[in-house]
Amino acid sequence: MHYFENYCAECDWAASTEELASRSEVGNAAVAHHVESGHEIDSRSLTFPASGSSLRSTSH
Numbered sequence: 001m002h003y004f005e006n007y008c009a010e011c012d013w014a015a016s017t018e019e020l021a022s023r024s025e026v027g028n029a030a031v032a033h034h035v036e037s038g039h040e041i042d043s044r045s046l047t048f049p050a051s052g053s054s055l056r057s058t059s060h
Contacts, residue, residue, distance in 0.1 A: 001048045006030035010039040016046065 004023050005016035015029040030041045 003046045003048070004043065005046055006041050006043045008033060008037070008039045009042050011037070013037075013039070018046075 001018075003016045003018045004026060005014055005018075006026050006029070007014035013033050015026045015033075017023060017026055020026050020029065030043075033039065034041050
């Protein structure tokens with residue numbers, strides 16, 4: 001499975017397409033977190049292998 005995630009570089013906040021329906025919703029949540037906290041947001045793609053292998057991450 002493949003997910004897109006925005007996460008905070010300064011705290012443990014994160015939102016992903018695993019939790020929200022679309023990248024647009026993830027982006028809107030990230031903007032809201034930035035406006036409320038002033039924290040920097042980063043993003044990455046997450047790939048979960050089908051068979052119990054480890055998680056792979058690709059930062060953007």
